[in-house]
Amino acid sequence: MTDRVAVVGAGQTRFGALPHSPVALLREALREAFASVDRGLDPAQVDEGYLASLGFGGWQIGNPAALLAESLPHPGMPVVHLENACASGGSALRTAYQVLRGGSADLVVVAGLEKMTDNPPLRRRYWLGVSGETEFERLSGLTFAGVYALMAERYLRERSLGPEVLGAVAVKNHENGCLNPKAHFQKRITREDHARAPRVAEPLGLFDCCPVSDGGAAVLLARGSLARQLTDTPVWVEGFGGASDTLALARRESLTSLAATRAAARDAFDGASFGPREVQLAEVHDCFTIAELLALEDLGLVPPGEAPAWTLEGRTGRSGELPVNVSGGLKAKGHPLGATGVGQFVELFHQLRGEAGGRQVTTAERALAHNVGGSGATCTVALLAR
Numbered sequence: 001m002t003d004r005v006a007v008v009g010a011g012q013t014r015f016g017a018l019p020h021s022p023v024a025l026l027r028e029a030l031r032e033a034f035a036s037v038d039r040g041l042d043p044a045q046v047d048e049g050y051l052a053s054l055g056f057g058g059w060q061i062g063n064p065a066a067l068l069a070e071s072l073p074h075p076g077m078p079v080v081h082l083e084n085a086c087a088s089g090g091s092a093l094r095t096a097y098q099v100l101r102g103g104s105a106d107l108v109v110v111a112g113l114e115k116m117t118d119n120p121p122l123r124r125r126y127w128l129g130v131s132g133e134t135e136f137e138r139l140s141g142l143t144f145a146g147v148y149a150l151m152a153e154r155y156l157r158e159r160s161l162g163p164e165v166l167g168a169v170a171v172k173n174h175e176n177g178c179l180n181p182k183a184h185f186q187k188r189i190t191r192e193d194h195a196r197a198p199r200v201a202e203p204l205g206l207f208d209c210c211p212v213s214d215g216g217a218a219v220l221l222a223r224g225s226l227a228r229q230l231t232d233t234p235v236w237v238e239g240f241g242g243a244s245d246t247l248a249l250a251r252r253e254s255l256t257s258l259a260a261t262r263a264a265a266r267d268a269f270d271g272a273s274f275g276p277r278e279v280q281l282a283e284v285h286d287c288f289t290i291a292e293l294l295a296l297e298d299l300g301l302v303p304p305g306e307a308p309a310w311t312l313e314g315r316t317g318r319s320g321e322l323p324v325n326v327s328g329g330l331k332a333k334g335h336p337l338g339a340t341g342v343g344q345f346v347e348l349f350h351q352l353r354g355e356a357g358g359r360q361v362t363t364a365e366r367a368l369a370h371n372v373g374g375s376g377a378t379c380t381v382a383l384l385a386r
Helices: 022-035 066-071 088-102 121-129 134-138 144-158 164-177 191-196 224-230 259-269 289-298 307-312 337-352
Strands: 005-012 048-052 079-082 107-114 199-201 215-223 235-244 281-283 366-373 378-385
Touching: 005 022, 005 088, 005 224, 005 337, 022 066, 022 107, 022 215, 048 066, 048 088, 048 337, 066 079, 079 088, 088 107, 088 215, 088 235, 088 337, 088 366, 088 378, 107 337, 144 164, 144 199, 144 289, 164 191, 164 289, 164 307, 215 224, 215 337, 235 259, 235 337, 259 289, 259 366, 259 378, 281 337, 289 307, 289 366, 337 366, 337 378
Parallel strands: 048 079, 048 107, 281 366
Antiparallel strands: 005 215, 005 235, 107 215, 235 378, 366 378
């Protein structure tokens, strides 16, 4: 017999270039998550935990999951380290969701953690690059930005578009980041700033690329009966999908659509109480500006081919028809790899409970979180509702 699953607590550190150690970041995120549970929660009540990360940039690769039980503190709690590239957070949350639905646990904690900025630039590029195909793409010199630049070039060419549509994504997400005290970048940019920015990999410039960030995030998930004991305002997980695709772009049918996103979305919406066009708020994986445009269409949030128009017309803005990345997204909120997907849940938890402050979307009752690994080889899609 399956049971409903709800988010009952969520918290995160600020994302950015931070002086704190990975353990300090993890403990801060956990403290905030437990403090957000309306009726309080003893860590000893948690049945098991999942820690999502790529290895804190090399800090603690061997057995990082043990830090989760230690940091609660809940010694003896079963813990698992889950690594699935940049989709590690979403994948850990999906695993916890399945465990709770299956009835083998009543309360699970999922944390995401990464410490990247104290690495030298070459190692940072390596850490990101190995999330893609290494046998040919990386060894031939193709960077992570270069992979998405290939997608962007084809997308713009097929639709006879200029880079201004990429600029519209960047400007919007930086604007949203200014309202998020936890965001890495809290600075507005203009379309002119975007156009004049140094080139990274044509047609992508500096403001088309998310930063490498430090940060931690934590979410508490509970089965339905327990969730109602802990809070009067649970955020229900209405569906959770996952899928994968080939690592190499050369083996894919299309450069302008991610098959893993499409399949994960179908999986999530199968049996859900609402469809893609009924989503009112979305956090999508915009590691590069082109990725947000791809996601809008692959997820079915906008009609095929209409993501550029929706973006340029402001319909994906904070006060638009479909607010997208009101947290600032990866582009401005930041991208601490393993913490990113968990951080999306933190944002939607507070949005759906009316706790998001100056960036609050007052009308949202149904939301979506979209977390991608590498250049699209892995993906999770979650549906949340209040």
